[in-house]
Amino acid sequence: MEKAILLLSLLLLLCSVNPSLSQLSFNFYGISCPAAEFMVKNTVRSVSSNDPSIPGKLLRLFFHDCFVQGCDASVLLQGNETERSDPANRSLGGFSVIDSAKRMLEIFCPFTVSCADILALAARDAVEFLGGPAVEIPTGRRDGKVSAVSDVRPNMVDTSFSLDQMIQTFSSKGLSINDLVTLSGAHTIGAAHCNAFSDRFRADTKGNLTFVDGSIDENYASQLSKQCPAGGSPSVTVVNDPSTPFLFDNEYYRMLLSRRGLFHSDSVLVIDDRTKGIVSDLANDQNRFFESWTQSFLRLSTIGVKTANQGQIRISCSSIN
Structure with missing residues (x-):
């Protein structure tokens, strides 16, 4: 009620x-x-x-x-x-x-x-x-x-957006920073094509990585490079949340805190004081995420x-x- x-x-x-x-x-x-x-x-x-x-x-x-x-x-x-x-x-x-x-x-x-x-x-x-x-x-x-x-x-x-660019886009739709962080939680399900994040690192033929985006965990990047090898099929997809890919939960935020956000637009949420606290709150309390999702989804x-x-x-x- x-x-x-x-x-x-x-x-x-x-x-x-x-x-x-x-x-x-x-x-x-x-x-x-x-x-x-x-x-x-x-x-x-x-x-x-x-x-x-x-x-x-x-x-x-x-x-x-x-x-x-x-x-x-x-x-x-x-x-x-x-x-x-x-x-x-x-x-x-x-x-x-x-x-x-x-x-x-x-x-x-x-x-x-x-x-x-x-x-x-x-x-x-x-x-x-x-x-x-x-x-x-x-x-x-x-x-x-x-x-x-x-x-x-x-x-x-775009998945390559900075936080300022995302805030501007969300604001133009009448959505707040809290809505931005909450609705980004949609990435707890679904999958993405390799070209949506492959520019965050480069791998040579021996598997050695060169990092373009230092905000991503190196072990996670190594796993992604194996799933998306250079010259691989453009139709290959990777799940956004490898821990619980078919469960809508707050695992996405826990992954962000461990630097395992799939997209650059995910990772920026934990390196800026305007959003990091919200990420931590939602990572620590799934009920809070669900309550916030309910309100933000209605606005969306x-x-x-x-x-x-x-x-x-x-x-x-x-x-x-």
């Missing part, structure tokens, strides 16, 4: 900043499509049970959607010069899960549930499926009608939402009506 009141209070606060949010509500589909959230959750659980990489892909897909044009499912649109055509988005996955849930919802509740809501719910459910907190989020988002590749780079966080899920006549309910998530 306390948690629900806290989330409602936070939503009301967000609404005072962005009036569009006032048209979102918890259990938005209670009358129009009562089983909507259940059907999305059931789809996520079913697919994830067969492919444990799916939750991480869904969470990453949601991040990439919300940071560009807001949480409006614009990342799902296909076509030349859309967001999906940017190199940063070509490795995204989980699209088929959203499409599967949408097809089912169109059978039982045609023209009712937006792709933007399906994506938000699927990301939420992906975290819960791997042991993370169950987060109540409002629904009622509309789908955007614009998806431009030119919007991706100015809005997306309401970035730039479109409601009423600002968007549409797509029949197919990959194309506008």
Whole structure:
């Protein structure tokens, strides 16, 4: 009950900043499509049970959607010069899960549930499926009608970013430094291609390493160099959290403290006084991480939402009506 009141209070606060949010509500589909959230959750659980990489892909897909044009499912649109055509988005996955849930919802509740809501719910459910907190989020988002590749780079966080660059990007979305550190905890699941971190060190043919980024643990870098040998396949991926790759927990923060963050953008969180204390707090208390995640995820899920006549309910998530 306390948690629900806290989330409602936070939503009301967000609404005072962005009036569009006032048209979102918890259990938005209670009358129009009562089983909507259940059907999305059931789809996520079913697919994830067969492919444990799916939750991480869904969470990453949601991040990439919300940071560009807001949480409006614009990342799902296909076509030349859309967001999906940017190199940063070509490795995204989980699209088929959203499409599967949408097809089912169109059978039982045609023209009712937006792709933007399906994506938000699927990301939420992906975290819960791997042991993370169950987060109540409002629904009622509309789908955007614009998806431009030119919007991706100015809005997306790169793995090579400095802390100042990340703070600037998150701040532009209405997110705080605490949100930045908390939402970076998404890296406790999922995987990354070698080229996302391979510039942090170089290995010669004998396996000797030359460090470009001294913030990474040498033994960890040595393990990574073996998983990502020079001249290896560009499709090779490495799990973000080798300790508990399929469990949503606070192990990510413990890895940061031991200098085993996979990305440069991870490692900078523990070498700056503005964020190091937050990392330590979340590493020492998983409940605190879950509580912080609940609030930060709610803020993420309401970035730039479109409601009423600002968007549409797509029949197919990959194309506008």
